Amino acid sequence: MKRFIYADNAATSKLSPQALEAMISYLSKEYANPSQLYTFAKRPKNALKESRQIIAECIGASPEEIFFTSCGTESDNWAIHEAIERGYDIVTSSIEHHAVLHPCQKAEQGGVSVAYLSVDHDGLVSVTNLAQNIGRSETLVSIMMANNEIGSIQPIKDLCEVAHSKGALFHTDAVQAVGHIRIDVHDLGVDMLSASAHKFNGPKGIGFLYVRKDIDMSPYISGGGQEYGLRSGTENVASIVGMAVALRENIESLEKNQSHIQHLESLILRLLDESDIIYQRNGADNHVPGNISLSFPGHSGESILHRLDLQGICISTGSACNSKDTVVSHVLKAIGLPDDIAQSTVRISLGKYNSEDEIISIVESLSKL
Ligand code: PLP
Numbered sequence: 001m002k003r004f005i006y007a008d009n010a011a012t013s014k015l016s017p018q019a020l021e022a023m024i025s026y027l028s029k030e031y032a033n034p035s036q037l038y039t040f041a042k043r044p045k046n047a048l049k050e051s052r053q054i055i056a057e058c059i060g061a062s063p064e065e066i067f068f069t070s071c072g073t074e075s076d077n078w079a080i081h082e083a084i085e086r087g088y089d090i091v092t093s094s095i096e097h098h099a100v101l102h103p104c105q106k107a108e109q110g111g112v113s114v115a116y117l118s119v120d121h122d123g124l125v126s127v128t129n130l131a132q133n134i135g136r137s138e139t140l141v142s143i144m145m146a147n148n149e150i151g152s153i154q155p156i157k158d159l160c161e162v163a164h165s166k167g168a169l170f171h172t173d174a175v176q177a178v179g180h181i182r183i184d185v186h187d188l189g190v191d192m193l194s195a196s197a198h199k200f201n202g203p204k205g206i207g208f209l210y211v212r213k214d215i216d217m218s219p220y221i222s223g224g225g226q227e228y229g230l231r232s233g234t235e236n237v238a239s240i241v242g243m244a245v246a247l248r249e250n251i252e253s254l255e256k257n258q259s260h261i262q263h264l265e266s267l268i269l270r271l272l273d274e275s276d277i278i279y280q281r282n283g284a285d286n287h288v289p290g291n292i293s294l295s296f297p298g299h300s301g302e303s304i305l306h307r308l309d310l311q312g313i314c315i316s317t318g319s320a321c322n323s324k325d326t327v328v329s330h331v332l333k334a335i336g337l338p339d340d341i342a343q344s345t346v347r348i349s350l351g352k353y354n355s356e357d358e359i360i361s362i363v364e365s366l367s368k369l
Contacts (some may be wrong), residue, residue, distance in 0.1 A: 004312035005358045009199075009351035010148050010176060010291055011316055016201040019246040023203065026238035034235055035226065044237045051244035055208060058251045059193070060184035067209045067227045068240055072175035072196030073099040075209040076142075078220045078231070079171040079192045080104055083140035085218040088169070089113040091133050092142045093125050094334040095149075099194075100142055100173055101330075117143075122284035123152035123335050130162050137167025145174040145193075146181070149331040149347055150283030151291025153181065160189040169215070175199055175207075179250040180258075180288050191215055197239065201352070202246035206239035250352075257352040261290040264350050264359050268292065271363040282335065282345065290350030295337065301346045304369060311365050316347045 006014065032041040034048050052063040069075045076099035083090050084107050092104055094116045108114045115133045117125050125143055134141065141163040146153045156172055163170040171192035177183060178193075179200025185193055192215070196207040211217055223232030250257060269292075272279055282293040296304065301317040308315055317329075332342035348362065 004314065005354075005361060006314050007348045007350060007354065007358070007362060008314045008316050009354075010151075010288075010347065010349035012198045012204060013201045013351050014353055015203055015242070016246045016249055018249055019202055019242040022245040023238040023242040026241055030237075034237060035224065044235075047237055047241050048235055051240045054244040054248050058183075058247045059178065059195075059210060060186050061210050062213060064228070065185075065210055065213055067211060067231055068235060069207045069209055069231060070205055070236070071207045072097075072173070072194055072199070073207075075194030075196070075207050076100045076173050076175075077103050078209055078217075079140070079142060079194065080107060081220055082192075082217055083107070083142075083169075084110070084112055086140075087138065089115070089135060089139040090142065091115045091117065091130065091139055091163075091168070093117045093119060093144065095119050095123055095147055095331045096142065096144050097148055097173055097175070099175075100144070104142075119334050121336050123147050123150050123282075123331065124284055125154055125159060127155065127158050127162050130159055131166065134163065134166040134168050139163075139166070139168040140171060141168050142171040142173065145172045145177040145183075146288045146291075147283070147331060148176050148291075149329060150293040150335065151176070151287035151349075152284035153177070153286045153288065156190065157188050164189065176288055176291070179247050180254075182251075182254060185210055185212070197243035197246060200246055200250050202243040203239045206236055206243050208243070253352075258289045260352060261350050261354070264354055264356065265290055265292060267356060267359045268348065268350075268363060271360065272366070275363065275367050277366060280341070282332070282337065290354075292348045292350070293332075293345060294348065295341045295345040297341060297344055299344050299369075301344050304346050304366070307369055308362070308365055313362055313365055315362075316349070317345065 030043045034044040052066050056063045056066050080103040104114045160170045169191045172190050173194045175196045178195040191212045193210040198204040219230045221232045280295045328342045
């Protein structure tokens, strides 16, 4: 394959070699079903236990608060499903990922009251606005920790405090945040938190939902009773192991990764400033390192994407999960970008494996366009 530059880490990230190495034996030799009682099943069973423990430690939780799922989408769907099962109202934001928005819209069609909070120009939800929109204690608030298109980080602790003061439950979609910023679920106070391994250099098709111990969840997938009877299905042992190893690796070198990525982010912005390219940066000052939403007025984001692609550079126009969609991104709309500016927007998302040389090549290619 010819050399390419991968700058779409918010869509998915390269699997860590350490995670891959840890997974291999569970895909080959140690293939027993972890629920079985014989000795051969012991190692996969222990691997699940150990992985649950590692993941819990990485976010300040207890192992029994971690439920393995098939992806971030499933974790989000489960949280919304819980609100529906309880007959709760839902309060969410207008910039959530479709993994939250679509089940909310479906719930609305089924008669559930759903409020979609607006955001400011930086993509932030107002604490006061949240307080005003919680009508009764039987409410689930679901506000994402970090936005996938613009990287803005919400004031989750404050939002959570307000939700709790009204007696509501609080879920956060932390798919873009876990493994990239430090998270302590007890410090934040969240009741549920969604994560996905492929966003933090783990394998695709595996995620988890954190659920605070004293919350009584309804079963989401019924069957053989795995995941404490709440999410049945034979566990994806190799991927769970890979997820735990990747997360631990990222958490152990969190500050180092952050400063490397922040350095690359500053470099890209400095080089753009030094060029004669006219651009604007979108999103809040407090954002996930490396998530860079840039609008180039007068140009088409989609055409920039395709022309960079010809040079082996991978970036995105908006949310990766709806990249086939040509409608203007709901996030860029919600932060008040006019349609023409929204359509001139691309997302460059950097990760720990990116280098200075790659940044220089990206800006050189943008300059040539
Ligand atoms: N939530 C956010 C914020 C995301 O960015 C994504 C994926 O892009 C998801 C949820 C869905 O995660 P997954 O791809 O693991 O289903």
